[in-house]
Structures are given as C-alpha cells and as structure tokens.
Amino acid sequence: MSQSDQRQGKAEPESFEDPGLPYHRPRLADKDPKAAKRAERQVAAMFGISILGTIIALWAYFGLDQSATDTASIMQMNTAIGIGVMLGLFGIGFGAIHWAKTLMRDHDMVEERHELRSSDEARAGAIQNLKDGVEDSGIGATPEGVGRRGLLKGSLITAVLLAPLALLVPQIGNMGGNWDVNALRHTMWKKGTRLARDPEGTLIKASDVTIGSAFHVIPEGLNELEHGKLEEKAKAIVLMVRLDPRDLNLQPGREDWSFDGIIAFSKVCTHVGCPVALYEQQTHHLLCPCHQSTFDVANGAKVIFGPARRPLPQLPIAVDDEGYIIAQSDFDEPVGPSYWDRLKTPGSSPSAEAVGN
Amino acid sequence: MGTKIDHAAAGTANYLDERTSIGGFVKFFARKIFPDHWSFMLGEVALYSFVVLLISGVFLTAYFVPSMTPVTYDGSFASMRGVEMSEAFRSTLQTSFDIPGGLLLRQIHHWAALLFTASILVHMARIFFTGAFRKPREINWLVGFTLMIMSLAAGFTGYSLPDDVLSGNGLRIIDGILKSIPIIGAYISFWLFGGEFPGEILIPRMFTAHILIVPGLILGLIALHLFLVFLHKHTQYPGGGRTHKNVVGLPLFPVYTAKAGGFFFVVFGVIAFMAAFFTINPVWNYGPYDPSPVSAGTQPDWYILFIDGALRLMPGELFGIPSEWFVGGYTISWNLLVPGVIMPALLFGFMALYPWFEAWATGDRGEKHVLDRPRNAPVRTGIGVGVITFYLVMVLESMNDIMAMLFQLSLNDITLSLRVAIFVAPVVAFMVTKRLCLGLQRKDRELVLHGNETGRIVRHENGEYIEVHKPLDEQARWIRVSYDDIAPSVVAPQFNDRGVQRKGHKWDKFKHLLSRFYYEDRVSPVTPAELEDAKHHH
Numbered sequence: 001m002s003q004s005d006q007r008q009g010k011a012e013p014e015s016f017e018d019p020g021l022p023y024h025r026p027r028l029a030d031k032d033p034k035a036a037k038r039a040e041r042q043v044a045a046m047f048g049i050s051i052l053g054t055i056i057a058l059w060a061y062f063g064l065d066q067s068a069t070d071t072a073s074i075m076q077m078n079t080a081i082g083i084g085v086m087l088g089l090f091g092i093g094f095g096a097i098h099w100a101k102t103l104m105r106d107h108d109m110v111e112e113r114h115e116l117r118s119s120d121e122a123r124a125g126a127i128q129n130l131k132d133g134v135e136d137s138g139i140g141a142t143p144e145g146v147g148r149r150g151l152l153k154g155s156l157i158t159a160v161l162l163a164p165l166a167l168l169v170p171q172i173g174n175m176g177g178n179w180d181v182n183a184l185r186h187t188m189w190k191k192g193t194r195l196a197r198d199p200e201g202t203l204i205k206a207s208d209v210t211i212g213s214a215f216h217v218i219p220e221g222l223n224e225l226e227h228g229k230l231e232e233k234a235k236a237i238v239l240m241v242r243l244d245p246r247d248l249n250l251q252p253g254r255e256d257w258s259f260d261g262i263i264a265f266s267k268v269c270t271h272v273g274c275p276v277a278l279y280e281q282q283t284h285h286l287l288c289p290c291h292q293s294t295f296d297v298a299n300g301a302k303v304i305f306g307p308a309r310r311p312l313p314q315l316p317i318a319v320d321d322e323g324y325i326i327a328q329s330d331f332d333e334p335v336g337p338s339y340w341d342r343l344k345t346p347g348s349s350p351s352a353e354a355v356g357n
Numbered sequence: 358m359g360t361k362i363d364h365a366a367a368g369t370a371n372y373l374d375e376r377t378s379i380g381g382f383v384k385f386f387a388r389k390i391f392p393d394h395w396s397f398m399l400g401e402v403a404l405y406s407f408v409v410l411l412i413s414g415v416f417l418t419a420y421f422v423p424s425m426t427p428v429t430y431d432g433s434f435a436s437m438r439g440v441e442m443s444e445a446f447r448s449t450l451q452t453s454f455d456i457p458g459g460l461l462l463r464q465i466h467h468w469a470a471l472l473f474t475a476s477i478l479v480h481m482a483r484i485f486f487t488g489a490f491r492k493p494r495e496i497n498w499l500v501g502f503t504l505m506i507m508s509l510a511a512g513f514t515g516y517s518l519p520d521d522v523l524s525g526n527g528l529r530i531i532d533g534i535l536k537s538i539p540i541i542g543a544y545i546s547f548w549l550f551g552g553e554f555p556g557e558i559l560i561p562r563m564f565t566a567h568i569l570i571v572p573g574l575i576l577g578l579i580a581l582h583l584f585l586v587f588l589h590k591h592t593q594y595p596g597g598g599r600t601h602k603n604v605v606g607l608p609l610f611p612v613y614t615a616k617a618g619g620f621f622f623v624v625f626g627v628i629a630f631m632a633a634f635f636t637i638n639p640v641w642n643y644g645p646y647d648p649s650p651v652s653a654g655t656q657p658d659w660y661i662l663f664i665d666g667a668l669r670l671m672p673g674e675l676f677g678i679p680s681e682w683f684v685g686g687y688t689i690s691w692n693l694l695v696p697g698v699i700m701p702a703l704l705f706g707f708m709a710l711y712p713w714f715e716a717w718a719t720g721d722r723g724e725k726h727v728l729d730r731p732r733n734a735p736v737r738t739g740i741g742v743g744v745i746t747f748y749l750v751m752v753l754e755s756m757n758d759i760m761a762m763l764f765q766l767s768l769n770d771i772t773l774s775l776r777v778a779i780f781v782a783p784v785v786a787f788m789v790t791k792r793l794c795l796g797l798q799r800k801d802r803e804l805v806l807h808g809n810e811t812g813r814i815v816r817h818e819n820g821e822y823i824e825v826h827k828p829l830d831e832q833a834r835w836i837r838v839s840y841d842d843i844a845p846s847v848v849a850p851q852f853n854d855r856g857v858q859r860k861g862h863k864w865d866k867f868k869h870l871l872s873r874f875y876y877e878d879r880v881s882p883v884t885p886a887e888l889e890d891a892k893h894h895h
Contacts, residue, residue, distance in 0.1 A: 014885075078461045
C-alpha cells in the first residue's frame with residue numbers, strides 16, 4: 001500500500017471500475033415529433049431520387065442514339081446510363097441509412113458472450129462417440145492395447161493417396177502441350193533469313209539504315225506463318241541500329257557479326273522478357289520500359305543499369321548480294337529470361353557459356 | 358387489408374417453419390447485436406464489391422469470347438479495323454462499342470475489382486492494428502488472408518482476359534518469373550501456357566479460373582468467414598460497459614438490415630459513379646497483344662504494383678556480385694527469384710502466421726473481444742507500419758518512370774535511393790511508430806492524471822497562479838485506463854535442482870525473447886492510487 005493511500009486512510013482498488021454504458025443522448029427525432037416527420041420526408045425524398053435515377057437510366061438507353069459508335073457517343077451513353085444507375089442506387093442506400101440513423105433505435109443493447117470452448121460434458125461425449133465409432137470400425141486398439149487391422153489402415157491410406165494420380169497424371173500431362181522446352185533455344189532466324197520491318201514485313205537494305213536510326217525487326221516470312229506466329233514473334237523480335245563504326249566497340253569473337261556499324265540485338269529482355277523497345281540515340285542505350293534494365297548497344301548490349309544481368313543476345317548479320325540485310329545464323333544462346341538449364345542441353349554452344357559467365 | 362397481409366405472412370411463415378424449423382434461426386439471428394464503428398464497414402465494402410463483381414461479371418460473360426483464335430477486326434471502332442487480333446480482344450471491343458451500356462458494365466466490373474482488392478487490404482490492416490486477430494479469431498484471420506490471395510488471383514486472371522498489349526506484357530512477366538523457378542520453371546511455364554508463350558490456350562484456361570474456380574473459392578470462403586463472424590460475435594472497441602464477455606450494440610433487424618443493406622447500395626452507387634465518369638483500362642487505345650510493341654509508363658493494376666516494383670528494385674549486379682548464378686552449368690536467377698518468388702512468400706507467410714507470433718509473445722490464453730487502440734500495442738502497431746512501409750517502397754519503385762517524368766528526376770537515382778530505402782525505411786518506420794505510440798500512451802496518462810487544460814488562470818490568495826485543469830469524465834478515463842498491461846514473460850530456470858535441463862527450455866527462451874521485444878518498453882495505465890496521488894500534488 002502506497003503512502004498516499006495511507007494518507008487517505010482507505011485502500012484504492014488495483015484498477016479502475018468499468019463505469020458501465022454511457023448515457024444515451026436522445027436524438028432530435030426522438031424528442032420532437034416534427035423532427036421525426038421531417039426525417040421521414042427526407043427518407044421518402046431519397047427513395048424518390050432513386051426512382052428518378054432508374055427513369056434516367058432507361059431514358060438514356062432508349063432515348064440516346066444506340067447506333068452511334070464513335071467514341072464520344074459511346075462515352076455519352078456510358079455516362080448517361082451510369083448517372084441513372086448511380087442515382088438509382090444512392091437513393092435507396094442513403095435513404096435506408098438515413099432512416100436507420102434518424103428513426104430506428106439507436107439505444108445500445110447488450111448481449112452476453114459465451115466461451116467458445118464446449119463444456120467438459122460435451123467434450124467427453126464427443127470423445128466417447130469417436131471411441132465408439134473406432135471400436136465399431138474394428139480399427140482401434142483392443143482392450144488389451146494391441147493395435148488391430150493395421151493392414152486395413154495402411155492400405156486404405158496408401159490407396160487414397162495414390163488414387164488422384166490416376167486422374168491427375170494424364171490430365172496435367174496433357175496441359176503442357178508437347179513439353180518441348182528445347183523450343184526455347186531456337187528462333188526463326190537461320191542463315192540467310194532477311195531482316196524485315198516490324199510489323200509491315202518489308203525488307204531492309206543496308207543503304208536504308210542511316211547512322212543513328214533504329215529499326216524494329218522481324219524475320220522475313222513471320223507474317224505469313226499460318227500457325228504459331230505469336231510464339232515465333234515473341235522470340236524472334238530484334239532491334240537493329242546503326243552507329244558510327246568508330247563508336248561501336250566490337251566484342252571479341254563477334255568482329256564480323258555487324259556490318260559497317262549496323263548491329264542487331266534480340267529485343268527480348270534478359271530479365272523477364274519484356275520488349276526492350278526504347279532506344280536512346282545519343283547515348284546508344286536501350287531501355288526496357290517494364291523494369292528499366294538498360295543495355296549499352298555500343299558495348300555488346302551489356303547491362304549498365306537495372307535488374308537484368310545478362311547482355312542481350314546479338315543476332316549476327318551480313319548483307320547479301322542484293323544489298324538486303326540477312327542473318328548469318330540463329331542467336332547463339334536462348335533469348336529472353338533465364339531458366340534452370342538454359343546453358344545445359346545439347347546444342348548449346350561454348351560461346352553461350354562464355355557469354356553467360 | 359392489413360389483416361389479410363398479416364394472415365398471409367403468418368401462413369407462409371408457418372408453412373416454412375413446419376418444413377425447415379426456420380423459426381429457431383430467425384429467433385437466433387433477428388436481434389443479434391452488432392457494435393457500431395465506421396471501421397467495421399471496411400469488410401462490408403469488400404463483400405459488397407464482390408457482389409457487384411458477380412452481378413456485372415455474369416453480364417460480361419454474355420458477350421466475352423474466351424478465345425485466342427486470330428481474327429481480323431471489322432467492327433464499328435474505326436481505328437482498329439483491319440487489325441489482326443484475338444477473338445477475346447475483338448469481343449472486348451464489341452462489348453465496349455457495339456452494346457449500349459456495355460462499356461459501363463466493363464468499367465463497373467473493373468472499378469469494383471480495384472475496390473475489392475483495396476478494401477480487403479484496408480480491412481486487413483484494421484483487423485491487424487486493433488488486434489482483432491487474437492484468440493478466438495486466428496482461424497478467421499487465415500480465412501481472410503486466403504481471401505486476400507484469392508482476390509489477387511481473381512484480379513490478375515480478369516485483367517489478362519481482354520488480351521491487350523498491357524495485359525499480354527503482364528503475362529509475359531509472369532512467364533519470366535515462372536521460368537526462374539529452379540529445375541521445373543520452364544515446365545511450369547509450359548504447363549500454364551500449354552506450350553510456348555503465349556500459345557493459344559491460356560485465355561480459355563484463365564477464363565475458367567476467373568469465372569468459376571476463383572469466384573467459387575471466394576464465395577465458399579466468404580461463407581466460412583461470415584459464419585465465423587456470427588459464431589464469435591463481433592469485436593468491439595473499448596468503452597464503458599464493453600467487456601470481453603459481452604457485445605454492446607444494435608440489433609441486426611432492423612438497424613443493421615437498414616444500415617448494411619443501404620450501405621450495399623451506396624457502395625454499388627460509388628462504383629457506378631466511377632464507371633460513369635472515369636475511364637478505366639481503355640484497351641482500344643492499347644491495341645491487341647503483340648509481343649513486340651510496348652510503351653513507356655506501363656503499370657499493372659494497383660494490387661500487382663508491389664511485385665512489379667520489387668522486380669525493378671533488385672539489381673542485376675550489386676557491388677560486383679551478380680544476382681544470376683551459374684552453378685554446375687545451371688542457372689539460378691536471384692534477380693527474379695528474390696523479388697518474384699521469395700519476397701512474396703516471406704511477406705505473405707509472415708502475414709498469415711502473425712497471430713501466432715504475437716500469441717507466443719503474450720502467452721495470453723484468454724478470448725479477446727475488446728479491441729486494442731493501436732497505441733496500446735506499440736510494437737504491433739510499429740510492425741504493421743513497418744510492413745506497410747516496405748510495401749509502399751515497392752509500390753513507389755513500380756512508378757519510378759512516372760515519378761522521374763513528373764518531378765524531372767533521374768530514374769536511376771530514384772531506383773538507387775529506393776534500394777536503400779527498402780531496407781532502411783521499414784526499420785525507421787517501426788521505431789518511429791513505436792515511439793509515437795508510447796508517446797500517445799504517456800499523453801493518455803497525463804490526461805487521466807491531470808485532466809484537460811481549460812485555459813482559465815486563477816490567482817490564489819497567496820499570489821500563486823495556477824491553470825485550472827478539468828478532470829476527464831469517467832467514460833473518457835475508462836477508455837484510457839482499461840487496456841491490458843502486459844509485462845515481458847519470465848523464463849523458468851534452465852536446470853532443475855538436480856541439474857537436469859528442463860524440457861522445452863529453448864522454446865521458452867525464444868518466447869521470452871519475443872516477449873521482451875514486444876513488452877520491454879511499455880507505459881502502464883494509470884491506477885486509481887496514482888490518480889489519487891496526483892490530486893494531492895495540486
């Protein structure tokens with residue numbers, strides 16, 4: 001007991017006492033019948049606004065020109081019906097809430113809680129019931145404590161665990177198409193494929209490519225594919241630029257992969273595969289707009305900023321007799337984001353390993 | 358007339374009750390008490406936006422064609438005529454331009470989806486900061502957590518259905534993240550896309566997930582969620598007469614039937630307002646999916662921003678250490694695994710299991726039905742603000758290009774700063790919040806002990822000036838003194854008298870460390886003795 005308590009001559013309780021429910025302050029509508037009547041009229045008015053809203057929505061649907069399909073008319077129809085729907089809903093909602101807040105009971109009531117735990121009696125009963133059930137099934141231990149029917153239990157559990165496989169293995173097996181993940185290693189590019197403009201598909205002559213220009217490129221014949229066009233396009237897109245050859249820092253082993261300052265890289269980001277579509281002519285930087293990986297075109301498209309780790313794969317190019325730009329071969333490594341064995345499977349060339357490291 | 362209706366109603370009720378014993382249910386439910394507070398409406402917003410999603414979604418399925426078969430557009434939207442696109446995109450354009458009110462339906466559905474995910478997260482934050490997840494509601498926290506994950510799944514599958522350039526790039530990012538999973542990544546990608554990305558089967562598959570599997574699960578989980586709310590009875594904020602053993606409020610019928618029922622119409626009305634006035638996801642401007650084009654400033658729907666931001670934050674190389682490893686010729690892409698798989702797993706895992714961490718720290722086994730004021734749980738509130746800060750740093754980073762444009766900043770500087778902030782900001786936010794809470798608790802003590810300043814200066818006969826303080830009324834005081842004052846746990850000795858190590862000592866020690874972390878710094882509520890003492894000092 002503290003000194004102050006002794007001074008008082010009486011013991012203070014350990015903690016304060018709950019003062020109980022606060023005093024209920026009556027609302028205007030509780031005391032004044034006029035106010036109550038006013039609230040009633042307000043609620044009715046709100047419901048009336050709802051009816052008006054429904055009429056507006058129907059008027060907009062039938063009254064406005066449904067055949068107009070220009071964007072402005074579509075937006076007009078959208079807004080007009082929308083306003084009707086909105087008023088139709090707001091009227092009911094605010095009306096009901098206003099009713100509840102002004103006219104319905106607002107004097108707190110108290111309900112007791114009961115502990116969620118079942119009574120001991122109920123628990124004992126539950127356990128007894130389960131025991132009886134186990135006894136009836138013949139699985140449980142005998143009164144002597146010896147486990148029975150172990151074989152039954154074991155075989156049932158095994159069977160139930162295995163049974164889903166009968167359905168799931170074939171079904172999941174079907175879902176991955178041909179499961180040929182090796183397809184990720186190859187693109188449409190091969191020796192002699194001409195470079196074409198994306199999306200028109202017109203061919204590109206070396207003389208068309210002025211210094212500082214950038215071309216979005218697809219392989220010739222992509223647009224004519226009957227099947228799998230998007231899958232091929234997703235891998236084969238290329239960005240081609242022409243730099244002043246003096247600015248171009250050719251990578252060892254790739255001295256003849258470019259032509260007089262014209263150089264081409266995969267447009268699929270080595271991070272998560274977005275198209276690396278933004279080229280900044282002044283700095284020779286390629287920027288991926290999704291996560292801002294930045295690649296230096298003048299330096300083998302090496303990463304200079306951002307989440308990507310690997311340089312963009314380079315497409316070796318040359319110029320054919322007619323002056324068109326052609327590919328010398330496919331990319332020498334899988335394009336796009338990394339995956340577990342991208343450097344592993346047969347066909348991966350040693351240079352891919354070198355680039356990877 | 359009146360008696361006729363009464364008679365008919367009684368007849369119907371009798372008919373139903375004799376076949377379903379519905380009388381018992383009505384007796385149990387009709388006057389069930391619910392406490393009143395604005396923050397209890399957050400979960401309602403989530404529920405109602407889901408109902409709006411169901412209603413608008415059913416009508417959308419009347420027009421949407423879930424197919425990736427390529428077609429050439431010849432509909433009424435002039436600037437897309439002759440463009441090759443999927444059936445899905447074509448039918449989305451058709452819904453928008455050729456069906457009166459179709460665009461409104463699409464926009465109602467999309468805005469409702471954004472509101473659904475947002476209200477779930479805000480509702481979850483309310484549950485967290487007030488401690489409503491404590492016993493007996495831990496299981497319902499898990500149900501709600503699963504609903505949150507399901508809402509993200511519903512949102513993402515729906516966002517991807519129109520097959521436009523933006524959503525297609527979103528799917529490509531998902532494809533990239535899946536491929537980074539060690540050993541089976543490429544196979545998971547093939548399984549999902551039915552072969553190589555993008556394939557022609559993903560949209561039908563996502564359609565089934567979006568309109569059947571995910572909403573079915575959500576519906577079932579909502580039923581369980583609400584059943585548990587009824588079973589547990591709603592929590593209440595502290596106040597006079599409110600205890601862990603009662604619930605104080607107003608009856609379901611008629612007060613909450615009117616209030617909550619009315620609120621459904623208000624939520625729907627707000628969504629209709631947004632849909633009427635604010636264009637969302639104008640896919641006709643983006644164009645159909647094509648793997649080649651993409652524009653700057655591409656952001657996903659808001660609830661995916663944090664993953665996108667995490668992907669942007671993780672450097673490809675840090676202090677010379679590459680974030681992609683080649684081990685025995687195999688590739689491990691930490692630059693994708695960390696932000697795309699590990700971070701979400703840790704974040705969501707922590708969220709899901711949080712109630713148990715705190716239960717270990719408090720060691721309290723009782724049922725808790727009176728909510729905490731956030732200041733009275735300083736460490737919990739600090740953790741919550743820390744996690745939200747972590748989340749917001751990622752969201753900010755996902756908008757780094759927009760911020761760079763808007764504020765004329767260097768995009769690289771923003772990213773570099775946020776790379777530091779992702780580690781520093783949550784810790785600072787935790788510490789600052791905890792201190793703020795302790796400060797607010799001290800202010801509560803001050804108020805209880807000395808009351809409110811009145812601004813009235815009185816001069817005593819002896820010349821002394823004092824300011825008159827007005828003591829708090831007992832209701833205001835009760836709110837400030839009625840919280841649990843939890844002290845750190847004490848560990849039983851490691852060895853018994855015979856020098857044998859006690860069983861479970863290490864576990865106890867862990868719980869003790871946790872308990873110290875939570876409750877070492879604390880401000881105890883004023884006791885009646887202290888109040889009495891304070892009175893005599895003046």
